[in-house]
Amino acid sequence: VRDVIEPAKTEPVAQPVAEQRVVEPFKMEVRIEIPIYDGELDPEKLNGWIKQLEVYFSTKSYTDQQKISFSRLRLGNHAVTWWESFISGLEAEGMAPIQTWQEFTAAIKNQFYHLGYEEELKGKWQFLR
Numbered sequence: 001v002r003d004v005i006e007p008a009k010t011e012p013v014a015q016p017v018a019e020q021r022v023v024e025p026f027k028m029e030v031r032i033e034i035p036i037y038d039g040e041l042d043p044e045k046l047n048g049w050i051k052q053l054e055v056y057f058s059t060k061s062y063t064d065q066q067k068i069s070f071s072r073l074r075l076g077n078h079a080v081t082w083w084e085s086f087i088s089g090l091e092a093e094g095m096a097p098i099q100t101w102q103e104f105t106a107a108i109k110n111q112f113y114h115l116g117y118e119e120e121l122k123g124k125w126q127f128l129r
Contacts, residue, residue: 039078064100
């Protein structure tokens with residue numbers, strides 16, 4: 001007959017308050033590189049750029065104005081020229097500036113989607129159904 005020896009049970013010892021450690025929540029910093037959108041008339045590139053921004057924004061607590069300002073920093077060449085002209089045109093006509101992320105994405109898509117792109121998508125969708 002074998003005796004089973006169990007380890008001795010010990011009671012946890014309370015540490016003095018000065019020695020207690022606060023466990024911080026796990027935090028991970030991820031660097032996401034958002035490419036510059038130059039204004040190519042390539043709807044897939046534009047959609048990909050917007051999607052990358054939205055993924056980035058999903059990790060932050062940005063307001064719509066902060067999203068628009070950040071996105072403006074990621075515009076280059078023709079796209080930044082268009083944006084500055086677009087904003088100046090709104091101001092000259094006394095129109096309200098772009099206020100929401102949806103308004104921003106609608107404006108940039110309206111400018112850089114080639115004519116008939118949305119109809120092409122609808123046609124492809126109808127074909128797949």
